[in-house]
Amino acid sequence: MKESSPLNLYKFLPKTNCGECGDETCMAFAAGLIARERTIDECKPLFDPEKQKKYGKKLAQLKEVLAPEVSLIYLGTGDQQIKVGGEDVMYRHQMTYFNKPPFAYDVTDAMDEADLVERVKLIHSWKKFYIGNWENVEMVAVRSVTGDPDKFAKCVKKVMENTDKPLILCSFDPKVLKAGLELAAEKRPLIYAANKDNWKEVAQLAYDYKVPVTLSSPFDLDGLKSLAITFREMGLKDLVLDPGTAPNGEKLQESLQNFIKLRRAAVDEGQKDFNYPVMSIPLNAWFTTDDPVRGAYWESVLSATFVIRGADIMIRHSMEPHSVMPDMHLRFNIYTDPRSPVKVKPGLNKVGKPDETSPIYLTTNFALTYYTVESDLGSNEIDSYLLAVDTDGIGVQASVAGGQITPSKIKDSFAEAGVDFEKTSHRSFILPGMCARFSGELDELYKYKVKALVGPEDSGRIPGWMKTQWPPKWEEE
Amino acid sequence: MGEKKIKLSDLNKQLADMGVKSLEGIKIEGDIELEIETGAGGVGPLFAYYFGAEVAKVAVQLVNMAKAFGYPIDSLLQPVAVAGAIAPAEIKAAAPEIPAFKIPDTLAKAKFEVGTDATWKHQIQEVQLGATKAEGGSRGHVIKIGGEKAMPFFYDAAMPNRPVVTMDVFDMPIGMAKAVKMHYEEVMNDPAEWAKKCVNEFGADMITTHLISTDPLIKDTSAKEAVKVVEDVLQAVDVPICIGGSGNPEKDVEVLTRASETAQGERALIASASLNLDWEAIGRSCAENNNVCLSWTQLEINAQKELDRKLIKVAGVPRDSIVIDPTTAALAYGLDFAYSNMERIRIGALKGDQELAFPMSSGTTNAWGVREAWMIGSPNKEDSDWGDRMLRGPIWEILTGFSLAMAGVDIFMMMNPIAVAYLQEITQSLMGLIEAKTPDTTNWITTEA
Structure with missing residues (x-):
């Protein structure tokens, strides 16, 4: 969607302010649509069969206006359904990237059964915890190495017994694809691929089995567009484009530039006849080496290239x-919504194994700051407590300036977290250096019974600070 | 909007009485009444859908009757609605729901065209690092960075200079991740040998000497003493150099101005001026000694503009002697902020923001601060296996640096030699500088990997 004014969407809404969507006014809902925080189906009256005479046309128009610049397709079914494409911007800071590219890991019909099952289980169960979420692998790509439809079917069956993740069925032979589709079509797999040689048969399969299909035309964007337009005219619109992923040399440069061109055509130029999601195949890294470390690194680097650019x-x-790990993190970072700061839950947390003699640090609940301080404490083996003050995800410097962190808020946060300084041996806590000017006021708020120590401006300097400043010296009482 | 109800029996009369020239909307109710609504949309498939085959059959009769009475009904009712209304079995015979699936004989002809970004009208400042004897320095060669007219690796305009790597050397042994330390153990006490190793064995384009021992909390080495290491490194290698302080905002001013004097005429990159220290003193020292000033801000585009402006207008640093460091937050540790901050800076510069139009630097070594880069295993027992940290670490530095190369970074401060090699290879590949026979991957599906 290129529209940026709620007013221009408002005119397609019922304008009754019925409130069914949860927003008080249709205008507020329109603003939610612009921000991509709301979806059109949340406006129930627009979809009411009884009211189609009134709203049918508006609904159709609104759908057109709201359609993403890179078209959106769905793979898989039910809980495992994945959105592919649906992007609206060239650069993430222009709004956000929406649907992270699913990673499909390959298995082949040439693997023996034990290896196959083991690998599918590994793909299925892989997970890593990161900023409050589990990252997982989304898909399995089944390759027909043997070219034998029966073997392919057997392999697909075995894969489906061991995972419910959506599949990509990979073969240029329509007979092989058909054998896979007979088993898997109901789960809405993606088929790979139609090319300039097999496109008629593969089009028939995509139609017969109602599945999305990849169009492959390596390093030939005219050819790719020709396939896309032909398929579109046949009524097949759930398409994925494979423009080719060369693993090295000048062709690699060309590959990246092709991805940039496709994204730019869809997003910046609004070429609606050629705006399908694009596939990259970093697996091709393995054509350049037999060295397992080199292969894995280079595949990672290629993945990063294309995760970032389209x-x-x-x-x-x-x-x-x-x-897997670095690429999962890179994808997470690139697809994080830059519009909302990443926050951690406010409150008191332990680093290491603190006791009553351990220092108590505080920072904001801006995730980046918080995790940095936590890591600086943890990796230096400083057993301590760390309070995340709720600044609505704003960093220390900005929240001091903006008033999201104040002396009384710090005191309240300690109270809410149940910190009783009387039970500590040091009766103190450590302010971030950037909050230095709060120390006097905090001393007063605590009636000089608790010391507000001023720590370093950069938490990386906490270990040095500890050497000279910890524990605090109280005058003889 | 007019609305009339008609009994089947007096259809003829009613239709005639209404004097309508076209039927805009028709609706059947249970007691076989026909609603004709003027001003509504045409009769579509919904007509059949909502009122079912039985009722619709009556509707078809009504329509036929109306037709017999001479009303222009054919042009108003879509065949699909009528056919759908009759009975499912007859749909296909009468008119299929969608046109029959038909595969054409040949592929459609198509030509793909796409433009360049017309808003990129300005060039990034080109900056020379290092100076030869003839230029008043002592370096064997010079390095130029910047000068771009487009985002990195885009087809809009070729990059005039390749990204370069300056490898870190410290003036005292420091703690580092095992996967880094293993490469430097025997040179850790000798910055000159350390520098030589980086240049001769690891292909460093430049050397950064970090004078960290000057930190009052570490060794508090005096500025005068510390800069001797700079002299040693200048003697040991003939590549352009970068000089860093300890990060202590008070001490760094003295250390870096002194270092700038030591490297007079070398066009050394002085790291760095920032808003929370005496940037003016550091900037002036760069300008007076023909060195290049690194302008460092923390993930804040407006602060970067402010500091660059001050360095130029107040400290008198020439535009061709500024490199900017908008801060590198590493992979999994805020990379998204660093990435978008840099991408915004570079795009802003290409569009004409002169306060941002400088080559960018990344402290890529920050990657080693991320636990995933150096920890033996996951602190979270439910995570899948983290594997061998000796393999995990280098790729963390590679991807941190490479992602930011995509955002516009021109010079990378790095530590691990494997990471340096990969970063050089991928960035130069994407510039088309590395000749390699590209394997035929057409049949990737059948490869036995």
């Missing part, structure tokens, strides 16, 4: 932690 779905190979 891939909407990826086929990968290395399940080594040193490849």
Whole structure:
């Protein structure tokens, strides 16, 4: 959607302020649509069969205006359904990227059954905790190495017995694809792929089984567009584009530039006849080396290239932690919504094994600051308490300036967290250096019974600070 | 909006009486009444859908009757609605729900075209690092960074200079991750040898000497004593150099101005001026000694503009002697902030913001502060296996640096030699500088990997 004014969406809404969507006014709902915080189906009256005479046309128009610049398709079904594409911007700071490209890890019909099952289980169960969420692998790509439809079917069946994650069925042979679709079509897999040689048969399969289909035309965007327009005219609109992923040399440069061109055509130029999600295949890194470390690293680097510049779905190979982990984090970072600061839950947390003699630090609940301080304490083995003050996810410097952190708020936060300074041996806490000017006021608030120590401006300097400043010296009482 | 109800029996009369020239909307109710609503949308498939086959059959009769009476009904009722109304079995015969699936004989002809970004009208400042004897320095060669007219690796305009790596050397042994330390153990006490190793064995484009021992909380080495290490490094290697302080805002001013004097005429990158220290003194010292000033801010585009402006207008640093460091937050540790901050800065510069149009630097070594880069295993027992940290660490530094290369970074401060090699290879590949036979991946599906 290019529209940025709620007023221009408001005219398509019922304008009755019925409140059914949860917003008090249709205008507020329109603003939610602009921010992509609300979806059109939340406006119940627009979809009411009884009111189609009145709203049908508006609904159709609104859908058109709201349609993402890169078209959105769905893979899989039920809980495992995945959104692919649906992007609206060229650069993430212009709003956000919405649907992180699913990683599909490959298995083949040439694997023996035990290896196959083990690998599917590894793909299925992989997980890592990160900023309050579990990151997982989304898909399995089944490759037909043997070219034998029966073997492919057997493999697909075995994969489906061991995971409910959506599949990509990979073969250029329509007979092989058909064998896979017979088993998997109901789960809405993606088929890979139609090309300039097999497109008629693969189009028929996509139609017969009602599944999305990848169009492959390596390093030939005219050819890719020709396939896309042909499929679209046949009524097949759930398409994914594979423009080719070269793993090295000048062709790699060309690959990246093709991804940039496709995204730019869809988003900046609004080329509606050629705005389908794009697939990258970092697995191709393995064509350049037999060295397992080199292969995994290079696959990671290729993945990063295309995660950053326009891939909407990826086929990968290395399940080594040193490849999966960094790419999962990179994808998470790039697809984090920059419009809302990442926050941690306010409150008191332990670092290491603190007791009553341990220092008590505080910082804001801006996730980046918080995790930095936590890491600086933890990696230096400083057993301590760390209070995250609720500043609505704003960092220390900005929240001092903006008033989200104040002396009384600090005192209240300690009280809410149940900190009783009388039970500590030091009766003190440590302010971030950037809050230094709060110390006098805090001393007063605590009636000089608790010391507000001033720590360093950068938590990286806490270890040095501890050497000279800890524990605090109270005058003889 | 007019609305009339008609009994089947007097359809003829009613229709005639209404004098309508076209039927805009028709609705059947249970007692076989026909609602004709003027001003509504045409009769579509919904007509059949909502009122079912039985009622619809009557509707078809009504329509036929109306037709017989001479009303222009054919043009108003879509065949699909009528057919759908009759009975499911007859739908396909009469008119299918969607046109029959038909595969054409040949592919459609198509030509793909896309433009460049017309808003990128300005060039990033090109900055020379290092100076040869003829230029008043002592370096064997110089390095140029910046000068871009487009985002990195975009087809809009080729990058005039490749990204470069300056490898870190410290003036005293420091704690570092095992995967880094293993490369430097025997040179850790000798910054000159350390620098040589980086240049000769690890392909460093430049050397950064960090004078961390000057920190009052570490060794409090005097500025006068500390800069001897700079002299040693200048003797040991002939690549352009960068000089860093300890990060102590009071001491750094003295240390860096002194270092700038020591490296007079070398166009050394002095790291760094920032808003929370005496930036003016550092900036002036760079300007007076023909060095390059690194302008460092913390993830805040407006602060970056402010500092750059002050360095130019107040401290008198020439535009061709400024490199900016908008801060590197590493992969999984705020990379998203660093990435978008840099991307915004670079795009802003290309669009004409002169306060941002400088080459960018990244302290990529920050990647080693992330627990995933150095910890033996996950503190979270439910995580999948983290594998070997000796393999995990380098890729953390590679991806941190490379992501920011995509956002516009021109110079990377790095530590792990494997990471340096990969960063150089991928950035140069994407510039088309590395010749390699690209394997045929057409049949990737059938490869036995």
